[in-house]
Amino acid sequence: MNAPFDPGAGTLVLPQPYLLFLGDTTERGFAKTAFGLRDWARDKCVGELSLPGATVTTGLPQMSSGEAFAAGARALVIGVANSGGIIPANWRASLVEALESGLDIVSGMHVRLTDIPELAETAHLLGRRLIDVRVPPEGLPVGTGRKRSGKRLLTVGTDCALGKKYTALALSRAFAERGLDVDFRATGQTGIMIAGGGIPMDAIISDFEAGAAEILSPDADPDHWDVVEGQGSLAHPAYAGVALGLLHGSQPDVFVLCHEPGRETVLGAPGYTLPSVEEIIELTLLLGRRTNPAIRCGGLAYNTSALDEVEAARLMAQDSERLGLPVADPIRRGPAFDLLIEECLR
């Protein structure tokens, strides 16, 4: 089934809190979703469930589906991937038991939950939901370009897969810690699970891309912030359209440019030189002005995981000086991250 609508907003809304399912995973890297949920939505996770043989743990309390339901859980989230993107036969009894215990199941895997007959039948019989977060809600409108109330921040990138989700989450949390009224608006599957809702922007029919982005960050109080997870890049030969639809529909007041120093070519597009941060700032301002003439750059978020601490600090200071904007690594934090937040909120 499609994930359910939020009748007020048209976005996906997931049942929460979660029981995190780890299967029999022995590779930490396969449990990225579970760790993401633990780190960014801990108050929405009551515990974890793993099968015999699993060596990976999130450190949350181990519990059965029945215990999780009693503790308030309303959905089991498949928190692991495997190389085939499939749901192995030895997971199925646990998933059926979760449905029988009163939990819905949430998945971001390639395989559809409803394509597994045991799950489809049990869910149908018991009235439980099998929610694939890759499946966008139906009935999305086309964009109107109408200016909405409230404030918006969008993370954009010089490329794909360099920290736009992480940066948006880190900024949302920092805004909340400063007492601001803020929502993280998720546009990809992991983000949607963390937020408990959102729209998978890469799965939308093109004609509805900007309209979906409009729905994702609806009218709000004048002081409310939506921090929107970016997708793609305006310079990516495959995904620039996705990035532009999201930019137009989000109509951000502020954007933060995410970048990985040292990355030289575009992911998946050999021969395409990564654009400079200056180029993407200019392009984002130029195109973003169409739906929000007041758009400005709040600073840059660098993914410096490939650099040692001293090199990273020197590079960020140097680029900050050159650009006249704060540059910070949202994982390493430090004073520059506070400057970035201040500039975004200015």
Add this chain to the structure above:
Amino acid sequence: MNAPFDPGAGTLVLPQPYLLFLGDTTERGFAKTAFGLRDWARDKCVGELSLPGATVTTGLPQMSSGEAFAAGARALVIGVANSGGIIPANWRASLVEALESGLDIVSGMHVRLTDIPELAETAHLLGRRLIDVRVPPEGLPVGTGRKRSGKRLLTVGTDCALGKKYTALALSRAFAERGLDVDFRATGQTGIMIAGGGIPMDAIISDFEAGAAEILSPDADPDHWDVVEGQGSLAHPAYAGVALGLLHGSQPDVFVLCHEPGRETVLGAPGYTLPSVEEIIELTLLLGRRTNPAIRCGGLAYNTSALDEVEAARLMAQDSERLGLPVADPIRRGPAFDLLIEECLR
């Protein structure tokens, strides 16, 4: 069913020639598809079929489905729309008869042919195809940005619905009349019926938009031209993403900007001023260079249907002077249209 693949190219390929079905239409405006096919694909149309009460005719020979099949037709095309986008009950016997006569059925209506049980059952029984040209082919790849051989022209616009399809068709025909090897590449449903194939770009999942455009105009001989039908506009708050994906994936050597003088606001987006032609030329060059650094503007195609001939000619001469580019109305033609073609081919 989805329309069939061209195994070589991944685009839709329609069975031809056509029998044009007009139903019992009395409103000429409802038969736009039939007239488009008559005007742009006459050699692919063997005749027309209408029901008692119809007053609209394309002037092509009237024939039954059986006569059309004998004359070579391989598909009946529903060449009319009606206000509800439905297929009325009194059309169904004729459509069933077409299937029984050996014809597939091609439709661009909102209703799916396969949702009409009589048609679905008859088609299944006889092995005929019910082809909805709004349904994109499956298995489209993501874009790679790889430069392809051959030459490409894309029509772009200051807005939607101002002549991008017409201009692309007129240029394709003019190129062919000059003896050039040219293909019109269709991106919308009417264009797809005219071309006998193509990809409905507005129905593609965003992540595959540029990849679909790449598939649509594959590697070709160095002197071969693909003339690609544009969609949307880079300045449209709802559809800019579609336009950018198509621009990047088409990697045009030349673009022709379509514009309707006098249109002041963007279609469907009240409050959005139409951009100037200069703005869209600059934006198309800036963004198009990402996948084709040699992109250039070949001139402008004005839709001057709201102006009288003298006004139209004066305006186009004036704008041509200002821009240093040919400006022509592809419907009114005249010497300026030849200049436009020459500049495109330069």
